[in-house]
Amino acid sequence: MTASKVLMIEPSLVSGIVSNPQTAGDNFFQQPVSSTAGEELAMKAKKEFDGLVEILVDAGIEVHVFKQNDSLETPDAIFPNNWFSTLPGSIMVLYPMMAANRRLERRPDIISFLGRNYSRKIDLTHDENRGIFLEGTGSLVIDHSNKIAYASLSQRTSSNLVYEWSKLTGYESVMFSAYDKNAKVIYHTNVMMCVGERFAIVCMEAIADQDGRERVKKSLMDTGHEVVEITMDQMHHFCGNCLELENNKGEKFLLMSSNAFHHFSEDQKTRIQKYCTILHSGLDIIETFGGGGARCMTAELF
Numbered sequence: 001m002t003a004s005k006v007l008m009i010e011p012s013l014v015s016g017i018v019s020n021p022q023t024a025g026d027n028f029f030q031q032p033v034s035s036t037a038g039e040e041l042a043m044k045a046k047k048e049f050d051g052l053v054e055i056l057v058d059a060g061i062e063v064h065v066f067k068q069n070d071s072l073e074t075p076d077a078i079f080p081n082n083w084f085s086t087l088p089g090s091i092m093v094l095y096p097m098m099a100a101n102r103r104l105e106r107r108p109d110i111i112s113f114l115g116r117n118y119s120r121k122i123d124l125t126h127d128e129n130r131g132i133f134l135e136g137t138g139s140l141v142i143d144h145s146n147k148i149a150y151a152s153l154s155q156r157t158s159s160n161l162v163y164e165w166s167k168l169t170g171y172e173s174v175m176f177s178a179y180d181k182n183a184k185v186i187y188h189t190n191v192m193m194c195v196g197e198r199f200a201i202v203c204m205e206a207i208a209d210q211d212g213r214e215r216v217k218k219s220l221m222d223t224g225h226e227v228v229e230i231t232m233d234q235m236h237h238f239c240g241n242c243l244e245l246e247n248n249k250g251e252k253f254l255l256m257s258s259n260a261f262h263h264f265s266e267d268q269k270t271r272i273q274k275y276c277t278i279l280h281s282g283l284d285i286i287e288t289f290g291g292g293g294a295r296c297m298t299a300e301l302f
Contacts, residue, residue, distance in 0.1 A: 001088055001144040001145045001197070001302070002144075002196070002197055002244055002245060002246040002252065003245055003246070003300035003301060003302050004061060004062060004245065004246050004247055004248055005061070005062040005063075005064065005300070005301035005302075006056065006061065006062070006063055006064070006245065006298040006299060006300055006301060007063075007064045007065075007066070007080055007110070007298075007299045007301055008049070008052075008053060008063055008064070008065050008066075008078075008080070008297055008298055008299070009065075009066050009067070009068055009077045009078050009079075009080050009297075010046070010049055010065050010066070010067045010068060010078075011042070011045045011046055011049055011068055011077075011078050011286075012042070012067065012068040012069075012070050013039075013042045013043065013046055020075040020076050020099065020101065020102075020291075022099035022100060022101050022102070023076065023098075023099050023102070023187075023291070026154070026155060026156070026184070026185065026187040029191065029236070029238075029287065029291040029292070031288050031289055031291075041285055041289065044285045045078075045285045045286050045289075045290075048281070048282055048283050048284070048285055048286050049078065049286070049297070051281040051282060052255075052281045052283065052294060052297060052298075053065065054281075055255075055279050055280075055281050056245070056255070056279070056298075059245075059247055059251075059253050059277075059279055060247030060248055060249060060251070061245050061246075061247050061253070062248075062301075064113075064301065066080075066107075066109070066110055066113075069107060072104045072105075072107075073101055073104065074101060074102070074104050074105050075101070075290075076099075076101075076102055076105070076290065076292070077105050078286065078290060078292075078296075078297055079138075079290070079292045079296040079297060080105065080110075080297075080299045081136050081137045081138060081190075081295070081296055081297075081298065081299040081300075082095065082097065082102065082105075082135040082136040082137070082138045082139075082188075082296070083095055083097055083102065083103075083105050083106050083135075083136060084106070084110075084111075084114065084136060084299060085136045085137050085140070085142075085299065085300070086114070086118055086299075086300060086301055086302045087142075087144070087169060087302060088144055088302045089120070090117075090118050090119045090120060091118060091120045091121075091122065091169070092114045092115070092118035092120070092121050092122070093121075093122040093123075093124065093136070093165070093169075094106060094111070094121070094122070094123045094124060094125050095124055095125065095133075095134050095135055095136045095139075096124050096125050096126070096127040096128040096132065096133045096134060096135075096161070097125075097128065097133060097135060098133045098135065098155060098156050103125075103128065106125070117301070122165075122168050122169070124161065124164070124165070127158075127161060132158040132160060132161055133155070133156050133157070133158055133161070134156075134157060134158055134161035134162065134165060135156045135157065135188065136299075137190060137295075137299070137300070138156070138187075138188035138189065138190050138296065139151055139152075139154075139156060139157035139162075139188060139189055140157075140162070140165070140189065141189045141190050141193050141194065141195050142171070142195070143195045143223060143225075144302070145197055145223075146223040147169075147170060147171045147172060148171060148172045148173070148174060148219060148223065149162070149165070149166065149171050149172070149173050149174070150173075150174045150175075150176075150189060150193060150195065150216065150219075151173060151174070151175045151176075151189055152175075152176055152177065152178040152186050152188075152189040152192065152193075152207075153175055153176070153177055154185045154186065154187050154188070155185075155187075156187055156188065157188075157189065159175055162175055174215060174216060174219050176207050176208070176209075176212035176213075176215065176216055177207070177208045177209070177212060178192055178203075178206040178207050178208060178212075179206060179208055180206065180232070180235070180236070181232045181233070181236060186206060188296075190240070190241055190295050190296065191235065191238070191240050191241050191293075192206045192235050192240045193216075193240050194240055194241070194242040194243065194244070194254075194295065195220070195225065195244075196225075196244035196252070196254065196275060196276065197244065197252070197275070198224065198225060198226065198275045199225055199226045199227070199228060199271070199272060199274075199275050200220045200225045200226070200227050200228065201228045201230055201239065201240055201242060201272070202216065202217075202220070202227060202228070202229060202230070202240070203229070203230050203231070203232060203234070203235040203239075203240055204216070204217065204229050205229075205231065205232055206232060206235060226271065226274075226275075228268055228271050228272060230264075230268070233263075234260075234263050234264070237259050237260055237262075237263040238256070238257050238259055238260040238283075238287055238293040238294075239256070239260045239263055239264055241256070241257070241260065241292070241293035241294060241295045241296065242254050242255060242256040242260065242294065242295055243255045243256075243294065243295040243298055243300070244276060245298075245300075251277070252275060252276035252277070253276050253277050253278070253279050254272055254275075254276045254277070254278050254279065255279050255280075255294050255295070255298065256278065256279070256280050256293070256294050256295075257280060257281065257282065257283040257284075257287060257293045257294045258280045258281060258282045258283070258284075259282075259283065259284060259287060259293075260280065260293065260294070261278060261280035280294075281294070283297075
């Protein structure tokens with residue numbers, strides 16, 4: 001089951017693209033921004049965002065765009081998939097966020113928009129008071145067709161909350177531990193894997209132990225997925241940060257950044273394109289200074 005609609009947050013030319021100091025501690029994809037580069041980077045980030053929206057719309061995918069709120073200090077607002085997700089069956093979920101400034105992204109106007117379209121709301125945000133977190137489809141890479149969620153455990157992805165989420169939604173969970181090339185815990189699962197209907201992209205070498213690798217691979221193969229393995233270097237170029245979408249004709253697409261596209265091998269692209277058409281757009285500024293890619297920018301609306 002694949003979404004044909006997404007919600008995106010347009011970056012502000014006033015607030016600009018800045019690195020979030022509250023998430024820099026564990027997001028090793030994010031680089032600091034010089035204060036003197038703000039306006040120039042803001043223009044470039046806005047152009048990148050518009051380019052991503054354009055390729056989605058041209059493919060026939062419905063995009064709902066909200067503008068970043070300049071009155072709020074929300075440098076990561078362009079990554080809405082972390083604070084909410086939707087599930088088939090008219091379900092919306094609100095998630096507990098580790099960074100205090102990311103909690104401000106849960107805007108009443110967006111929640112009201114979602115509430116008009118989703119009849120059941122699961123609210124996990126109270127767990128912020130307990131100091132445990134689960135950051136949406138950053139933490140959970142979800143196979144909706146088979147009702148399985150994959151989760152790489154970290155300080156942003158609590159095993160207790162994965163269990164709770166599974167109990168509330170009826171999805172199974174596959175949990176494991178994963179590390180980047182510097183042996184640091186990977187902060188979000190969606191930087192190292194992507195699951196489509198018939199294929200999955202996974203950085204298996206990031207998964208710490210053999211049991212974890214075998215558990216993930218077995219689950220994917222048992223559900224009929226062709227597994228496209230990527231290297232640690234490819235993961236650091238956002239090759240795992242992709243999202244399968246479809247248009248109203250049922251045509252399948254895989255969304256990624258141009259950075260990711262150019263770091264896939266020709267063989268890997270050929271294998272992926274058996275199942276869908278690749279869409280890619282340049283996101284160098286957003287990936288470098290925001291620390292998230294194409295998948296992070298798109299929240300699925302089922």
